[in-house]
Amino acid sequence: MLSDAWYRLRAILRRQSVERELDDELRFHVERQTQKHLRAGRSAAEAARLARLEFGGIDQTKEQCRDARGLSVWEAAGRNLRLACRTLGKRPGFAVVVVLTLALGIGANSAVFTAIRTILLQSLAFPDAQDLMRLEQYEPRTANPPSFVAPTRLEDWQRLSQSFQAITGYYPGDISETSADVPERLASAWVAPRFLQVWGVVPALGRGFAPEEERFGGPRVVIVSDRLWKRRFGSDATLAGQRLRVGQQSLPIVGVMPESFRFPLRDVDVWAPSPVDAPFAQSRQSTWFTVIGRVRHGGTAAEAQADLDRVQAQLARAFPATDAAIAVRVQPLKDVIVGDVGRSLWLLFAAVSVLLLIACTNIAALLLARTADRQQEIAVRYSLGASRGSIVAQLLTESLVLAVAGSVAGLFVAIGALRAFDMLGQGLPRVAELRLDWTLVAYSLCCAAGATLLFGLLPALRTAKRPTSDPLAARSRSVAPATQRLQWLLVGLQVALAVPLLFGAGLLLRSFDALGRVAPGFESARVLTFRISADWGETTDIKALQRRMYATLASLRALPGVDATATSLAAPGVPFEYQTQVRIVEGEAVANQRSMASLRAVSAEYFSTMRIPVLAGTSCPTESPTPTAVVNRRFAALYAAGAAPIGRHIEQVPANPFLAAARIVGVVGDAREDGLHRDPQAVVYWCHAAPVPAPLFLVRTRTEPMAMAATIRRKLGQLEPRRSVYEMMPLEERLHDTFAENRLRTVLLSFFAITAVSLAALGLYGTLSYFVHMRRREIGVRMALGARQRDVASSFVRQGLRVSIAGCIAGLSLAALLGRAIAGMLCGVSPLDFVTFSGVLLLVLVAAVLSSAWPALRASRIDPMHVLRVE
């Protein structure tokens, strides 16, 4: 079928005139010859017959002429292609091994490339996304993390800055949508004016917010997501009269966003205006917006930074009390979103590139091993007048066929890998944007072309050596020493490349293992977590909010199977950047000492729920006329000279109106609140059941936590039917999710490393088997002369080991470099970890012995009589 298709292609491409000319030329010859015979007195018929007879087969001559003219590039390529397919078809096993090796190498490479391109290189999926900046306010004189931005300040920045087209802000919230039987929690975003303008996105249906809807007391409306629109409203084309029931209210829907717009969260379904002129939004200290600005087209972050520095200096003069200590930080939004996932991706890319290199080296060694087998065929082609170039081209075509087949198979691997990425990497930024497109195909074809040169060129040049003696006479049985050395070099190279991959994977695995074995200081098993929808408006009456929390906690506590219940600002063990500066009010505070602590806000039973021991004093009280707090042991050690600072007061710097100065009532054990990979920090637990309207609920169950889920939902439904319960999952699952990126890179790197070692072992095995095969006559002679089987076998194993050890030594220095590069990803293990080093060495040597053993055994089983008789 291929040959037929080719024939038709050639018919089109072939210059028909060349054929016609050849025809004319030969016919002219026959005519002249006929005339010659006519003149010699033959009859017309006889003359023609003789002339044709003398000429011989016309078609044969034509074919020879075509051959003599040489082939066009297309024809040559076509012939090489057919030849390559036929040659490879003769050894399908070899072809399959090579194609699979390449599929893995190219597929993995293409998948990681796609991830890098999508996540790191492509701009965000907004119009002119490079103009989008994230603006933060922070206090340069404290070490506090950047905080959110006050609405009034946001409006000042918008009014006074010159480098921005518009500045807006948002904060995430929850809405309990009550049109169905069970209230459903919808993720929502409360947005400052100019929200859609900054993103450069218009609703797919309907309109954006009108100015009066963004003012306090104006009509309340919402914009919904395409997802919600389809799910709830069956994508009705008409918006008129559609309303969203939220709690007691029913809000008109004025617009539907395009499907691609999912900001600030992937699952956000509702956008609603947050009026910046509301009376409760006028304090310059109530900060709640995350701020995004769009600079004038083509403007840079540095220009915007300078502009806002000037604006903020102006504000500092106008409002010295609140703005003097504040500075602004401008960062391109993409950098903020992508974060430091780039490190992992580049590490993986390096790993898959090394893997591809190993695969190519492996295949080059396999092809080299066939050199001797093909010498006869090559010699025949030379004697038929082929040029070296044409033979190299033919051999390269074979490599190209393998590489293209490999990259096509690799596409399937890449598609599978991207699916897996989507599943394994849920926590990664921009994973939803991963798409299969033509770039992927183009990239893997480029890989194929590169791989062809990489693994095909050297063997082709070597195989296409013009034979010196006449190889047709005696089939050579020896391998040229230069080729032998080259093959061993390639084997050593594979080992040297596989070692750093193994080492890196080993480090990540050990680091991961160390994470699993740390004592977190709390018990994560059998704790169910969830949130209950609430509105920020409820924070106006903190007392009522607290009462509601404790009422809910008490009724949950009364359920059979529940041991303890608590709320917390954040899940223990899940990184939550809330480091703040605190100050012990009374006593001998060291001047200028910055007391940094992690801040948590927890309800009374938190410590018993999480099984964190109370070392001194008491746990948080359920109710207290004045604010109270509990600190951990590390805090006491660091900032109170080890003494339990019970009875003293602690406050944030600067003072936080939500969490006012509190009396310390107890000291608890150290827990890894800020992530299992970090040593316990100093922590201050403010005793506050509801610092936010929807804190995390923690329920300690007697059995498997999810088994209680339905019971708890039912109970909560009875208590407050209008609220929805969401994010219900065991605490362990939250901890698990925290390490999504870590786990992804560990799993992938381990997989690549195992593949690399397997390839290297396979390379060693193949090369050694080949040498045994080529030298079987010599071995036969040696054994006939009295060499012992053991000596023969061990000589081959020694050879394999020597090369592997050399490769290991070269590889370990690469590994040390790699270790240093990934030091930042490790936890509880040194980047030059000795155990990992020895483990890698041991693994490689065992693999080397195993893969040498079989060929060596075969060598020792050679029957001298048989070999000598056959040869």
Added chain:
Amino acid sequence: MGEERIDLPQGTLDLLILRTLALEPQHGWAISERIQQVSRDALQVPQGSLYPALHRLERRGWVKAEWGISDYNRRAKYYALTRKGRAQLATSADSWRKLMTAVGLVMDMK
């Protein structure tokens, strides 16, 4: 024809063609006639090899082909020696003569 005919040793056909074309451009049939005549019928160019040889020489750039009108007023493909071909002819002729002398010396030894 008859018993006088000698089979052309490998590689000599190219030399003969180049030598023939050194006189004047010719078409294929005339080349084979000329060789036959000059060799007094001793050399008969196998017509099946003549044209492949011409095409091969053309590809190597030693001759170039052009369509012209023959003495019988028919379109014919004329081959002419190129500069490269002339140089090749000189080298080949030289080594041919050397070979002949050497072979002659060996054959004549006593």
